[in-house]
Amino acid sequence: MMSALKRFLIGRPLKSEELAEEKLSKFKALAVLSSDALSSVAYGTEQILLVLMTVGFVALWYSIPISIAVLGLLTILILSYRQTIYAYPTGGGAYIVSKENLGVPVGLLAGGSLLVDYILTVAVSISAGTDAITSAFPGLHDHRVLIAIVMIAFLTIMNLRGITESASILAYPVYLFVILIVLLILSGLYKYAAGGVSAAPQTHDMAISGISLFILLKAFSSGCSALTGVEAVSNAIPNFKAPAEKNAARTLMMMGLILGSLFMGISFLAYTYGITPRPEETVVSQIAASTFGRGPMYYAIQASTALILFLAANTAYAAFPLLAYMMAKDKFMPRMFTARGDRLGFSNGIIVLGVLSAILIVIAQGHTEGLIPLYALGVFIPFTLSQTGMMRRWWKMKPKGWAISFLINTIGMITTFSICLIxxxxxxxQVWIIFLFLPVVIYFxxxxHKHYLNMANELRIDPKAETPVTKGNVIVVPVAGVNRVVLNTIGYAKSISENIIAVYVAFDDDDAQKMEKKWEEWNSGVRLVILKSSYRSILRPLIKFIDTIEWKTSETDYVTVMIPQFITRSWWHNFLHNQSSILIRAYLLNRKDVTISTVPFHLKH
Incomplete structure (x- = not known):
């Protein structure tokens, strides 16, 4: 049943040879890898306005120059990451660049920041999408956590089906959002040009009461949350069709052009319409209502906005598993992240991302607005490290035309580092916790890494000097009586060794005498040792006996504990039995010099 459900949800397994078909075209990659960046159009302007409103309505004019500054930073980042794509076509982005040019600890800082940021991306994006739905349908506000978890489950299943299939489906709402926002901006500009909009307060007086450099920098840093997701393309180059680096670079440029245009358009309309942030309604919702009224077009924009905010999380689903794979390949994360699933995706990374982001949403009860600064800082740290690493690369290698590349990355580094400071x-x-959390992540x-290195050293052998040691084998068989399970186990034990000891733990003298009599009548040819347990414990006397055998025979023989175990026909039958064999096996697994073997006997009824 579970297998059938898995096939229904995820699809048929793909052969390893089909991996080449699971690569993305520019059209699909733009939708999958740009959804995070494009979704920030829905909240980037709002984050700027929230800060400016602390001064007053007249301060909203500053949203325009601040938006222009954000656009300038976007241009620098696009040019910088375009260079990274060509320099490191194998992907990995800031992690690979930092590790190779600035050292392993700095690489781990970049990689850890990105992994944490991808978890935050899912939580923040899904919560923002839920906000868009509850703005249009306030009655659903109390169910925001359930809606968010359902959407995470949907995205997780879609990505488990494979990146190509998920991209084919998820591309439509992404491009629908772009088209509708373009129509909204064009309609809003037309309405403004035609005089259909009441002009917002036009104040260019730089001495507005209450405004300060601190407020402006805070608003600018809030607007920079619109730049999260820009690095995703450079992280996921292996997911592109050949030539991967050229397709990735073109996708990055297209993403920058679309993001910059939409962001500036929304910022301009928000100012010209005199829009102010409201707890119960988003800025985009207010602009759409002012432009089209609350008709079909308004609800179409709200629906597409909710979808793009939900699908912003899909960028993390594309980038997190690939980055986790690269770090696991370098032995800094568990090996399970290197395994491809039935559909050739890194399934463990996809599942872990979904589970962790769902836990975060439940803890925050869907209110993740306070995570946005932490989410943005988690991106700008790798931004800065990546630019610094590229600067060092150009300085060391000095290829033809390196000075221009070095200058671009220098400007990028100074700018992104400044944003981090801001x-x-x-x-x-709101961001102090990152100074506690990141060191813990890097420590793990x-x-x-140390565990994997120690394990490799301990397991490594010299094939020329070391050969297997041939020894005898003492087999200890714990028995609970004379039955077919024991018969099956002793028969198997005799095929391996003639030195077999059956062990029975009796709780009183009568029990011991009855078992001894039954064993003599059976005449199995195997010696029976009866241990008495005054405290009704099976494990304690059994372990003491095994210790004695091990001490006496460790130099000449192996010690194998062969455990009889019956397998019930139905899963619920297990609850009707003590299953002492499972407890014995679980305890003995930690013993260094004892081999544990289970001999199953399948019940028919």
Missing amino acids: FLITKFS FIRI
Whole structure:
């Protein structure tokens, strides 16, 4: 049943040879890898306005120059990451660049920041999508957590079906959002040009009461949340069709052009319409209502906005598993992240991302607005490290025309580092936890790496000097009586060794005498040792006996504990039996010099 359900949800398994078909075209990649960046159109302007409104309505004029500054930063990042794509066509983005040019610890800082940020991306994007739905249908507000978890489950299943199939389906709402927002901007501009909009307060006085450099920098840093997701293309180059680096670079340029245009359009309309943020309605919702009224077009825009905010999480689903794979390949994360699933995706990474983001939403009860600064800082740290790593690369290699590349990355590094400082200064109360969390994450990376290295050293042999040691085998068979399960186990044990000891734990003298009599009558040819347990424990006397055998025979023989175990026909039958064999096996697994073997006997009824 479970297998049939898995096939229904995920689809048929794909052969390894079909991996080449699971690559993305530019059209699909733009939808999958740009959804996070494009979705920020729905909340980037709003984050700027929320800060400016602390001064007053007249301060909203500053949203225009701040938006222009954000657009300039976007241009720098696009040019910088375009260089990274060609320099590191194998993908990995900031992690690979930082590790190779700035050292392993810095690479782990970049990789850890991105992994945490991808979890936050899913949580924040899904919550923002839920907000868009509840703005249009306020009655659903109390069910926001359930809606968010359902959407995470949907995206997880879609990505488990494979990146190509998910891209084919999810591309439509992404491009629908772009088309509808373009229509909204064009209609809004036409309405404004035709005089159908009441002009917003036109104040260019730089001495507005209450405004300060601190407020402007805080608003700018808030607007920079619109730039999250820009790095995803450089992380996921292996997902592109050949030539991968050229297709990735073109996709990045298209994403920058679309994002910049939509962001500036929404910012301009928000100012000209005199839009102010409201807790119960988003800025995009207010612009759409002012432009089209609350008719079909309004609800279409709200629906597409909710979809793109939900699908922004899909960028993380494309990038998180690939980055986790690269770090696992370098032995900094568990090996399970290197395994491809039935549909050739990194299934473990997809599932872990979905589970962790769902837990975060439940903890925050769907209110993840406070995570946006942390989410943005988690991106700008890798931004800065990536630019610094590329600067070092150009300086060391000095290829033809390196000076221009070095200048672009230098400007990028200075700008993104400045943004990090602005975040720390203006939003320290919201981002301080990253200074505790990231060191813990990096510590676990180092411990995982150390474990794998120690394990490899311990398991490594010299084929020329070391050969298997041939020894005898003492087999200990714990028995609970004379029955077919024991008969089956002793028969198997005799095929391996003649040195077999059956062990029975009796709770009183009568029990011991009855068992001894039955064993003599059976005459199995195997010696029976009866242990008495005054405290009705099977494990304690059995372990003491095994210790004695091990101490006496460790130099000449292996010690194998062969456990009889019956397998019930139905799963619920297990609850009707003590299953002592499972407890014995679980305890003995931690013993260094004892081999545990289970001999199953399948019941027919």
